[in-house]
Amino acid sequence: MSQTITDFNVTTIDGSSQSMSQYKDKVLLIVNVASQCGFTYQYEGLENLYKKYKDRGFVVLGFPCNQFGAQEPGDENEIKNFCKMKYDVSFPLFKKIDVNGPNTEPLFMFLKNEKKAFFVVNGIAWNFTKFLVDRNGKVVGRYQPTAKPESLADKIESLL
Numbered sequence: 001m002s003q004t005i006t007d008f009n010v011t012t013i014d015g016s017s018q019s020m021s022q023y024k025d026k027v028l029l030i031v032n033v034a035s036q037c038g039f040t041y042q043y044e045g046l047e048n049l050y051k052k053y054k055d056r057g058f059v060v061l062g063f064p065c066n067q068f069g070a071q072e073p074g075d076e077n078e079i080k081n082f083c084k085m086k087y088d089v090s091f092p093l094f095k096k097i098d099v100n101g102p103n104t105e106p107l108f109m110f111l112k113n114e115k116k117a118f119f120v121v122n123g124i125a126w127n128f129t130k131f132l133v134d135r136n137g138k139v140v141g142r143y144q145p146t147a148k149p150e151s152l153a154d155k156i157e158s159l160l
Contacts, residue, residue, distance in 0.1 A: 004137030008107045013064075013076045013093040020107065025135050026057050027159045029152065030111060032099045033062040034071040034127040035082045042128050043087035045149030049156065050091040056160045057135070060091040063108070065099050068126050072096060099124045115142035134159050 005028065006021040029049065034040060043062075050060040064079050066072040072079065076095055083089035097105040099112075100123045111131045112124065125144070132141035132155060141155060 005133050006137050011095040013080050026059050028059050028133040030061045030131045032065040037071040037127040039128040039145050042149055047089050049149050062093045064096040114139035
């Protein structure tokens with residue numbers, strides 16, 4: 001049987017282990033995020049999408065990453081507080097991870113293998129790369145950091 005998104009375990013921003021199976025039958029937008037990036041303003045768009053569609057089975061999952069320009073230098077508590085105070089983020093956040101290299105979070109290894117990039121050999125080019133996952137746990141889209149969250153609304157709607 002082939003792997004799906006629900007086969008993975010991740011660690012929440014508060015340090016507890018969580019099975020991705022809790023998102024079974026949900027549409028997901030999984031994003032590597034950072035607090036000091038030129039794209040950090042996208043937290044607002046991500047939160048707006050989450051609020052708009054969460055009652056219909058949509059969830060944004062934010063994974064902080066410090067691999068690009070050291071743009072996520074804080075610890076989990078600082079990240080959580082920044083996201084809440086600056087953008088009133090209510091979607092789930094997770095522990096800081098690597099998305100490239102030898103310590104790549106297994107979930108992101110899976111995402112990258114499912115939807116390869118055009119320009120980076122099996123890598124993620126920058127913060128705010130987005131992966132769209134359908135209700136069956138299949139990765140159906142990969143979007144570059146320049147893709148504003150609101151530009152994905154029609155694609156999300158079609159999956160709900």
